[in-house]
Structure formats: C-alpha cells, structure tokens
Amino acid sequence: KHWVPIGGNARDDSASYNVFSGTLEGNGHCIRNLCVVGNHKYVGLFGALGGARIRNLGIESGVVMGASRAAGLSGYIRSGTVIENCYNKANVSGDASIGGIAGMISGTDCRILNCYNVGAVSGNASYAGIAGYLSSAAKGCVIENSYHGGSCAVAIVGNTNSAATG
Numbered sequence: 001k002h003w004v005p006i007g008g009n010a011r012d013d014s015a016s017y018n019v020f021s022g023t024l025e026g027n028g029h030c031i032r033n034l035c036v037v038g039n040h041k042y043v044g045l046f047g048a049l050g051g052a053r054i055r056n057l058g059i060e061s062g063v064v065m066g067a068s069r070a071a072g073l074s075g076y077i078r079s080g081t082v083i084e085n086c087y088n089k090a091n092v093s094g095d096a097s098i099g100g101i102a103g104m105i106s107g108t109d110c111r112i113l114n115c116y117n118v119g120a121v122s123g124n125a126s127y128a129g130i131a132g133y134l135s136s137a138a139k140g141c142v143i144e145n146s147y148h149g150g151s152c153a154v155a156i157v158g159n160t161n162s163a164a165t166g
Contacts (some may be wrong), residue, residue, distance in 0.1 A: 003036050008047015008075055017042055019050040019078060026057025026086070034062030034072070034090050041068050042075040043094075044103065050078035055085055059119075062090035069103040070094040071132070072119060079107030084114055089150075091120040098123035099132040099158070100148060106135035112143045121152040128158035136163035 007020040036043045043066035045059060046052075059072045069075040072088030075097075088100045097104040100117025104126075117129045126133040129148020134141065134157060141164070148155040 001035070002038070003034055003045070005036060005043050005045065005047035005075065007049065008042025009040050017048060019048045020046050021049070021051045023053040024057065025055050028056050030058035030060040032060045032062070034059050034064065036064045036066065038065070039067045041066060043069070044071040044073055044075045046074040048076040048078065049074045049081045050107070051080040053081070054083045057086050059088045059090045064090055064092045066094045068094055068096045068098070070097070071099040071101055071103040072117065073101045075103040077102045077105045077107065077110050080109055081107070082111040082113070084111070086115045088117045089119045093122045096123060096125040096127070097133040098127035100129045100150065101146070102131040104133045104135060105131055105141055106137045108137070108139045108141070110138065110141040112146055114144070115146040116149065118149045120150050126159040128152060128154040128156060130156045132158045134160040134164040136161040138164040140165060
C-alpha cells in the first residue's frame with residue numbers, strides 16, 4: 001500500500017496542503033518499505049515541515065517518486081525545522097528539488113544535523129544526496145556533519161539560489 005505523506009502531497013503549487021509542525025522523536029526506530037509513488041509535489045515520509053523537529057529516525061528501505069519537492073524524509077522544509085540524527089536508504093526520484101533527506105529548503109534557520117543518505121537520488125534538475133534545492137528564502141540554514149553515500153552525481157546540495165545564506 002502507498003504511503004500518504006504527513007502534510008503536503010499536493011497535485012500542484014496552488015493546492016492547499018497541511019504542514020507538520022510538531023516533534024517526532026524516533027528513538028532510533030526505522031521505517032521499512034516506504035512507498036510514495038505518484039505525480040504529486042511535497043512527498044516523502046513528510047510532505048512539508050514547518051517549525052518541526054524530527055530526530056533519531058531512519059528510512060531503511062523503499063521508493064519515493066514525485067513530481068517535485070520529493071525526499072526520503074521531507075519533500076519541503078520551512079522555517080525553524082530541525083532534522084537531526086536521521087538517515088534515508090530509500091531510492092528517491094522526480095523532476096526537480098529532489099533529495100535524500102530534503103527536497104527543498106525554503107525558510108529561515110532550518111537545520112539538518114548528523115544525517116546521511118545512501119539511497120539512490122535522481123532527477124532532471126536540482127537533485128542531491130542531502131537537499132535538492134535551497135531557495136532564495138533559505139536564510140541562516142545549516143547542513144552540518146551530514147553525508148551522502150548513494151548513487152547521485154551531487155553529494156550535499158543540488159542547487160542554491162544566489163540569495164540563500166547559511
């Protein structure tokens with residue numbers, strides 16, 4: 001059965017979607033066989049995060065396929081979100097803004113800390129092992145002590161808007 005992302009999973013940019021803004025403490029648990037397949041935006045375990053904290057969680061296996069803003073953990077990350085001590089081993093693919101941990105980061109003070117991806121990541125534009133795209137609104141964002149070891153030509157960040165700061 002296909003997973004419906006927590007928050008997100010919109011057919012287009014004009015569609016409304018919920019944003020997860022709580023805390024998920026994974027306590028070292030992992031999710032196996034995550035399956036998100038469709039021509040949607042904002043897809044992954046979470047579609048969209050805003051002011052959320054996701055910790056100590058792994059995606060052990062699976063496949064995530066979306067139109068854009070797709071990732072193993074979260075397709076879209078907004079201001080104040082922290083993803084810490086997480087990993088992705090699922091294969092992720094889509095058109096643009098595709099990443100192992102985050103598809104697109106757009107907001108202030110987002111943090112990806114101590115995370116890794118070893119799943120295959122592929123796309124047509126803005127794709128990478130950790131985060132596919134940092135938008136112009138990505139201010140003060142940090143990706144620290146994180147790595148990519150899967151198949152993808154770009155390791156950490158696929159594309160960064162020139163106005164983004166870290």
